[in-house]
Amino acid sequence: MSRPLVSVSDLTIHFRTDEGLVTAVDGASFDLRDGEILGLVGESGSGKSVTAKSLMLLNAGNTVYDPKSRITLRDDHNGGDIDVLSLTRERDMKVIRGGAISMIFQEPMASFAPAITIGDQMVEQLLLHTSMSKREASVFSIEMLQRVGISDAPQRFAQYAFELSGGMRQRAMIAMALTTRPKLLIADEPTTALDVTIQAQVLDLMRDLVAEFGMAILFITHDLGVIAQTADRVAVMYLGEIVETGTVRQVIRSPAHPYTKGLLNALPRLDDLTSTLTPVAGDIPSPLERPSGCVFHTRCPEIIRGRCDVEVPPLTSLGKGHDVSCFAVSASKKDSRSETPGEVIS
Amino acid sequence: MTDKPLITIRDLSVHFPIGGGLFGNKAVVRAVNKVSLDIPAGTFFGLVGESGSGNTTLVRAILKAVPITGGHVEYNDDGVHYDLSPLSAKDLKEYRKRCQLIFQDPYAALSPRMTVRDIIAEPLEVMKLTSSRAETDERVREIAAKCRLNLEHLRRYPHAFSGGQRQRISIARALVCNPRFLVADECVAALDVSIQADILNLLKAFQDELGLTFLFISHDLSVVAHTCDKVAVMYLGQIVEIAATKTLFRTPRHPYTKALLSAIPLLDPDAEHTSIKLEGEIPSPSNPPSGCKFHTRCAFARDKCRVDEPSLIGKGDNHFVACHFADELMGEAGRAGTA
Numbered sequence: 001m002s003r004p005l006v007s008v009s010d011l012t013i014h015f016r017t018d019e020g021l022v023t024a025v026d027g028a029s030f031d032l033r034d035g036e037i038l039g040l041v042g043e044s045g046s047g048k049s050v051t052a053k054s055l056m057l058l059n060a061g062n063t064v065y066d067p068k069s070r071i072t073l074r075d076d077h078n079g080g081d082i083d084v085l086s087l088t089r090e091r092d093m094k095v096i097r098g099g100a101i102s103m104i105f106q107e108p109m110a111s112f113a114p115a116i117t118i119g120d121q122m123v124e125q126l127l128l129h130t131s132m133s134k135r136e137a138s139v140f141s142i143e144m145l146q147r148v149g150i151s152d153a154p155q156r157f158a159q160y161a162f163e164l165s166g167g168m169r170q171r172a173m174i175a176m177a178l179t180t181r182p183k184l185l186i187a188d189e190p191t192t193a194l195d196v197t198i199q200a201q202v203l204d205l206m207r208d209l210v211a212e213f214g215m216a217i218l219f220i221t222h223d224l225g226v227i228a229q230t231a232d233r234v235a236v237m238y239l240g241e242i243v244e245t246g247t248v249r250q251v252i253r254s255p256a257h258p259y260t261k262g263l264l265n266a267l268p269r270l271d272d273l274t275s276t277l278t279p280v281a282g283d284i285p286s287p288l289e290r291p292s293g294c295v296f297h298t299r300c301p302e303i304i305r306g307r308c309d310v311e312v313p314p315l316t317s318l319g320k321g322h323d324v325s326c327f328a329v330s331a332s333k334k335d336s337r338s339e340t341p342g343e344v345i346s
Numbered sequence: 347m348t349d350k351p352l353i354t355i356r357d358l359s360v361h362f363p364i365g366g367g368l369f370g371n372k373a374v375v376r377a378v379n380k381v382s383l384d385i386p387a388g389t390f391f392g393l394v395g396e397s398g399s400g401n402t403t404l405v406r407a408i409l410k411a412v413p414i415t416g417g418h419v420e421y422n423d424d425g426v427h428y429d430l431s432p433l434s435a436k437d438l439k440e441y442r443k444r445c446q447l448i449f450q451d452p453y454a455a456l457s458p459r460m461t462v463r464d465i466i467a468e469p470l471e472v473m474k475l476t477s478s479r480a481e482t483d484e485r486v487r488e489i490a491a492k493c494r495l496n497l498e499h500l501r502r503y504p505h506a507f508s509g510g511q512r513q514r515i516s517i518a519r520a521l522v523c524n525p526r527f528l529v530a531d532e533c534v535a536a537l538d539v540s541i542q543a544d545i546l547n548l549l550k551a552f553q554d555e556l557g558l559t560f561l562f563i564s565h566d567l568s569v570v571a572h573t574c575d576k577v578a579v580m581y582l583g584q585i586v587e588i589a590a591t592k593t594l595f596r597t598p599r600h601p602y603t604k605a606l607l608s609a610i611p612l613l614d615p616d617a618e619h620t621s622i623k624l625e626g627e628i629p630s631p632s633n634p635p636s637g638c639k640f641h642t643r644c645a646f647a648r649d650k651c652r653v654d655e656p657s658l659i660g661k662g663d664n665h666f667v668a669c670h671f672a673d674e675l676m677g678e679a680g681r682a683g684t685a
Contacts, residue, residue, distance in 0.1 A: 043538040043539075043540060043541075044509070044538055165627050166397075167627050168627070195396040195397055195565060195628075196396075196565065196566075196567070196606060196609040196610055197396060197605060197606060197609045197624040198396075198627060199609065199611070200608075200609040200611070200623060200624075201623065201624075203611070204623070222538055222539065223539075223611065224539075224613060225568075225610065225611035225612060225613050226611045228611060228612065228613045228614065228615045228617075229611040229612065229615070229617075230611075248615045249615050249616075252613060252614075252615060262540060263539060263540060264613070266539045266540045266542065266543040267539055267568075267613065268543075268546075268566075268568040268569050268571060268572040268573075269568065269572075269613065270567070270568050270571055270595065270607070270610060270612070271612075273571050273572065273591070273592060273595060276547070277542075277543035277546055277547060277572055278543060279540055279541065279542075279543035279544035279547065280540035280541075280543075283508045283510055283511060283541070284508060284538075284540075
């Protein structure tokens with residue numbers, strides 16, 4: 001297998017705040033290969049966005065990256081690797097930002113400049129990142145708008161963001177992110193602000209574009225249904241830690257971590273209207289009061305007292321790329337090797 | 347329906363003027379257009395639709411928070427009767443004691459300068475429902491306990507709470523004046539799934555315990571499917587389908603309902619994409635299509651749909667649908683129907 005496009009290892013991010021150092025991400029590791037869609041799932045406050053932004057060094061000035069953290073980006077032009085976290089000069093970062101990596105956000109209205117036309121914004125980044133002339137850039141941008149399914153593209157090109165509907169804005173955002181042919185697209189809750197019918201259209205479009213452009217996508221969402229329909233692999237985050245990773249089928253069909261199981265049980269399902277919804281007990285702790293030991297032990301129904309609240313569980317492999325960090329799972333695995341851990345869903 | 351419904355809506359219209367020419371040539375947005383609806387007492391009634399469908403305007407009209415252009419809204423509860431169109435200011439105050447609203451965003455709905463106790467006590471004080479501070483405090487403590495808020499939380503400010511806890515504070519505030527009818531406008535949309543289930547269970551418990559009637563607006567059909575007893579689907583200011591929840595999700599009849607159902611991303615990664623994909627977006631309510639408002643996006647639209655506006659017709663079993671070809675389309679069952 002070829003080298004992964006992006007490799008994140010032991011990513012640990014703290015923020016300096018008035019209340020002291022707050023840990024946002026703690027020891028997250030994952031790889032992303034070309035053309036792969038990795039879903040990053042978790043509640044708000046779990047560190048998904050901070051993780052994604054660190055790939056482009058977009059976190060605020062009070063961010064402290066732990067010295068052992070490493071993010072490497074395969075550099076196809078020069079054949080080596082780019083050590084992202086070591087970049088300090090603006091012009092080095094430009095290779096990544098909008099070049100190798102593009103990002104689309106949850107609220108497209110807030111991501112477009114309100115007083116500049118959609119077209120001018122698309123052209124501007126092409127002039128920055130490519131050798132196109134202004135004229136070529138305009139023609140190419142209009143083609144991209146057409147490609148993402150925007151009708152009357154030349155007309156839309158000359159309009160402002162507020163003149164477009166929510167779904168159209170998100171399409172324009174995707175078109176803009178793809179004009180520079182990024183290797184990695186970071187999509188931070190791209191469909192959360194959209195209606196279900198429009199969400200379905202945008203997800204379809206994104207699947208098509210992966211097939212056509214072959215880029216990798218880091219797809220951040222809190223919606224496991226969206227993940228099931230788009231991603232190849234999933235990483236479940238809780239309080240800054242990746243507690244379970246695996247293929248979509250592994251994680252959704254046979255979740256191993258109690259948190260993943262909890263998330264799935266809390267989800268209202270259309271195929272079973274009579275079942276009651278089981279919330280994950282308790283509230284997500286404040287990042288200022290990070291629990292000792294396993295971060296989930298304060299809400300965990302399978303807690304092993306004296307162990308989970310003291311030691312940090314290591315990531316254990318369940319085979320075939322399915323990893324989980326939980327003492328209860330590794331204990332039951334030793335007890336009965338034949339049984340598959342976790343419940344199997346339909 | 348044998349009992350008299352708690353809320354009876356007949357031909358309700360809410361139009362907003364836009365622009366407005368100098369010479370009377372005024373354009374209007376028909377946010378809600380001739381809606382008729384009954385909300386039976388004690389039900390959890392769901393209202394579903396894309397943004398721009400007019401569902402928020404409809405509930406605001408029910409609470410008389412927007413001017414009603416035409417039609418009637420009536421409230422009937424144990425001999426208490428209000429007709430909203432000619433409601434006096436005094437009656438409106440009385441009416442609002444009975445009808446309360448839970449908002450979507452628990453971060454914006456609570457004043458950051460008030461303690462939780464003051465937030466929950468405010469309706470009691472404004473409506474002069476209690477006569478002494480001690481009585482107010484007791485009532486606040488009682489309702490806080492019901493919403494599973496710790497008593498020590500009452501002294502704190504909202505910023506100290508998570509989204510789920512804040513929504514519980516919002517619910518406590520809405521319940522403190524003993525309302526009979528609660529409107530929840532997207533009240534779980536801003537919450538994480540793990541918390542969402544907790545809030546939904548809490549609301550359902552209040553429905554059973556206190557016999558409350560709920561009007562629940564949501565764009566999330568799976569949430570509606572799990573909580574509501576009855577559902578109405580809105581599109582461009584009109585109701586296109588009403589049925590009991592199970593009926594609606596098993597045998598949706600309107601093409602719009604079917605499309606909405608099939609747009610929900612299923613948890614099964616191998617689920618086939620058989621969904622009826624809706625093309626385009628919801629048209630502007632200031633310039634709605636002729637005939638059936640849905641014909642511009644409907645895969646089954648025929649000539650008749652472009653001209654004739656279908657009315658809501660009963661199909662038995664309290665299932666109402668506004669589609670000329672609802673019977674013919676029965677064969678094309680929605681995905682939830684086949685599951």
